[in-house]
Amino acid sequence: MSGAQDQLEIKFRLTDGSDIGPKNFPVAMSVATLKENIIAQWPKEKENGPRTVKDVKLISAGRILENNRTVADCRSPLCDIPGGVMIMHVVIQQPLMEKEKKLPSDLKQNKCVCAIL
Template sequence: MSGVQEQVEIKFRLLDGSDIGPETYSIATSVATLKESILAQWPKDKENGPRTINDITLINAGRILENSRTLEECRSSVCDLSGVTAMHVVVRLPPSERGTEKRARKKPKGNKCGCFIM
């Protein structure tokens, strides 16, 4: 190579079908850096947005991308196509915030045994 970093154009698809991007990134960019970019560009009008990069999961070509890896290491045949690569963004809320509405509606469990001996 002549010292020029290869670039890839990526858009991030959110669960509601809207997109962040597309933007151009170097293939040396880490997945953690991509998540920081998503966090900075997250639409303010959307509820339950991520607070940290650990709340975000990136999926490309059916594979979950690890924070410590670069785009080059995560490269699949999908990234090699010309045009824009779409990555899916999944936001996972911390366990303390997940299902709080469900728990409030459920009756507290008592010490009950569900076994029957016949």
């Protein structure tokens, strides 16, 4: 294999339509390492950035990528176009702690409503 075939050019598309990259990554790199790279390159001006790899979901060709897979495993036939850039969509999950903090306040507002017909 030549060096060009050992690398894949990837652009990460954020939910607001902005991009991180494109940048070349080795095809043997794991998806978890890609996520670490996204966290390191996350734009400082954007709020609610990811803190850990678990906060990030990568989607490519309609599939959610698993952390233990490699970049080569995630390639679709469409990205084999010479000079093409593979686009992966980045979704940030809200940490569970923030979701749990909202629940108790919702529970305090429970009201009993009865209707007699």
